[in-house]
Amino acid sequence: MRSGAKAAIVGGVFLVATGGVAYGGYTLLSGESNDTGPGLNTRSAPKKTGPPSASEVDKTTKAFLAAWSKGDARTAADLTNNATQAQPALEAYREVARVSEVSLTPDAPVGAKVPFTVKAKVTYAEARSKPWSYASQLTVVRGLTTGAPLVDWAPAVIHPKLKADDTLTMGEASAPPIKAVDRNGAELTKEKYPSLGPILDALGEKYGTKAGGKPGIELAVESADINQPVRSLLTLTKGKPGKLLTTLDAGTQAAAEKAVQRYKNSSVVAVKPSTGEIRAVANHRDDEFNAAMLGKQAPGSTMKIVTAAMLLEKGLVGADRPIECPANVMYQGRTFHNLDNFDIKNGTFTQSFARSCNTAFIKQIDDTKDDAALSKEAQEVFGIGLDWQTGVTSADGSVPMASGGEAAAQYIGQGTVQMNVLNMASVTATAKTGTFRQPVIVPRSLDGREIAQAPRSLPGGVSEQLRTMMRVTASSGTGAQAMASVGGDKGAKTGSAEVDGQGTSNSWFTGFSDDVAAAAVVESGGHGGDAAGPLVAQVLRAG
Incomplete structure (x- = not known):
């Protein structure tokens, strides 16, 4: 089990506790939890239909990314079609995963899909920090109830490797890294042998401690499926790898x-x-x-x-x-x-x-x-x-x-x-x-x-x-x-x-x-x- 903080789902509501942050659950409301777009008064404006216009996509995207980058999770969540899930996830992105100095830059949209670049800093125990950058994307849809343009919420908006019920964790890795070697002592790496990626991850999780290594500090994704290995997103401090002998032949x-x-x-x-x-x-x-x-x-x-x-x-x-x-x-x-x-x-x-x-x-x-x-x-x-x-x-x-x-x-x-x-x-x-x-x-x-x-x-x-x-x-x-x-x-x-x-x-x-x-x-x-x-x-x- 990792040290750090975790947001758990209890009865469909996110609760922040120690360990990490989970993305998933279900909405407590029927339809959208919010159905208003930026600058729209849906009580007086007629309901719109059809795909969002280029202008609506642009305004909604910029408003959502601006609120997210400032750490205003409430405003950002209200610009999605599922604020019940979006708000605690966006809050925990900063408070639990300890991501700060977030800069979000949208790229040219492709219809209603807008790719964007994330540049941020991840900090652990104050003394350890590291820059973090990656690409993600969002999609603007029209709200079912009012027709307002909204970001279609999914965990992958925050990071493309996040799926429903995944947990974003920050802290000491659950297991030390390993230096896996074949039967003759040749090192086996994901870079040289891509197919071994999930196998090496699983071996590290199971045998890292037995191999004599020391865990590092990392930002990672844990799956709800305990049989799936932890997926590292960013290593802040490298651990000391232990040597693990396998039966494989390089x-x-x-x-x-x-x-x-x-x-x-x-x-x-x-x-x-x-x-x-x-x-x-x-x-x-x-x-x-x-x-x-x-x-x-x-x-x-x-x-x-x-x-x-x-x-x-x-x-x-x-x-x-x-x-x-x-x-x-x-x-x-x-x-x-x-x-x-x-x-x-x-x-x-x-x-x-x-x-x-x-x-x-x-x-x-x-x-x-x-x-x-x-x-x-x-x-x-x-x-x-x-x-x-x-x-x-x-x-x-x-x-x-x-x-x-x-x-x-x-x-x-x-x-x-x-x-x-x-x-x-x-x-x-x-x-x-x-x-x-x-x-x-x-x-x-x-x-x-x-x-x-x-x-x-x-x-x-x-x-x-x-x-x-x-x-x-x-x-x-x-x-x-x-x-x-x-x-x-x-x-x-x-x-x-x-x-x-x-x-x-x-x-x-x-x-x-x-x-x-x-x-x-x-x-x-x-x-x-x-x-x-x-x-x-x-x-x-x-x-």
């Missing part, structure tokens, strides 16, 4: 960062199958969401690794045994088909796996005689849903029990199956060794946390058959083109996941090369081998 991380730049909304993770150590995590997104570790999506046919393991364990299939692969199949009222309606005549299970034949898998459902068979396999062998303690917050994946057509969809990685690329890299790592080893990004010895243990390993014969099928997929199946440049003992599985309302399926790919396993997803990327495949191959080559 070379593999660099390759992962470069790989995801090929496609927006893509993620990739690499792990070491023999230990579970995470070697790389990278995302390419417009937001800062760590989708690689926190995402929840249908993984498409990469899930067939788990389904195949379950069918092999039950003796329903064998790598070299024949299996039907028709162009389509109906199961309990739902029709499933293969890509371009291909079929395989007189083929083996390995061929159906390597070409990703959906119907070959779905035709086995009734023979399992257990609606929970896939869910059990995912948890008991592959560790899905066992409360992973990686060192930062991550999502474990989910394969709920299902029946009927929903179960059929799960067998091919659709329906209610939810995974991220960390989960699928781990699935591939388990397939490679036959034993689940929970992924970690910092050593367990750092804090003695409990690491998830799967109840059992794959039988030796099943594990070898699964690896063989993945090797064939990488050499002559749907993953061959993507994996052509990858050396060593290699295997793969492709996947395309259909998403409601999305014109193009998500591209999934997972593979291994010697003691490295990796998985990637590209949203709306199409076939697994086309988009996600090259990302995985690039990371495997570096590993």
Whole structure:
């Protein structure tokens, strides 16, 4: 917990207490809390309609910024459409966040939107102060009740990184800074490895004290979501960083960062199958969401690794045994088909796996005689849903029990199956060794946390058959083109996941090369081998 002052929301009203200032809550009045513009008497003037004029935008903006810069929170708030929220937020900007000498300069408006520049000074304990500058923007709207021009209030007006219910804090950081290093001692920074930004923040929050550092003084944003790391806005006094060893590999991380730049909304993770150590995590997104570790999506046919393991364990299939692969199949009222309606005549299970034949898998459902068979396999062998303690917050994946057509969809990685690329890299790592080893990004010895243990390993014969099928997929199946440049003992599985309302399926790919396993997803990327495949191959080559 930080020292300093905090404005809390109690029953929708801001109360200033120790700790920081919160922006959010709700208005106590219906409609606008104030509906008058600068210089307008709404009782005598007729109500205006339509977008605010250029003159109204200019006058309202200048009046609002002038009042804010003078510290007149009441007047500034009355120029917004939600004074109930705006006034305490503007007051706390000075009194709690300790921002003074505020200079606000509007730039050229774009319609009703007006960008502006903030220049100010932030002071802590009187002896420590620092200049602070940033850009923000506001929008002038017409009040719903009277039609007066008003600033459309939102926390982001004060600072673009503020969201509803965020807390602006000033004081000693909640944790000391860290100098994170990879497994070989190379320093890992946000500047060099942008994808690691939220991960390094989370590691600092959790392990800064354990790493032996000393906290600094900073102005920061705390989220209402305790799983989100604190976001620093301005450092007044730097703390002393503690050294934190991670399992990451700088070379593999660099390759992962470069790989995801090929496609927006893509993620990739690499792990070491023999230990579970995470070697790389990278995302390419417009937001800062760590989708690689926190995402929840249908993984498409990469899930067939788990389904195949379950069918092999039950003796329903064998790598070299024949299996039907028709162009389509109906199961309990739902029709499933293969890509371009291909079929395989007189083929083996390995061929159906390597070409990703959906119907070959779905035709086995009734023979399992257990609606929970896939869910059990995912948890008991592959560790899905066992409360992973990686060192930062991550999502474990989910394969709920299902029946009927929903179960059929799960067998091919659709329906209610939810995974991220960390989960699928781990699935591939388990397939490679036959034993689940929970992924970690910092050593367990750092804090003695409990690491998830799967109840059992794959039988030796099943594990070898699964690896063989993945090797064939990488050499002559749907993953061959993507994996052509990858050396060593290699295997793969492709996947395309259909998403409601999305014109193009998500591209999934997972593979291994010697003691490295990796998985990637590209949203709306199409076939697994086309988009996600090259990302995985690039990371495997570096590993």
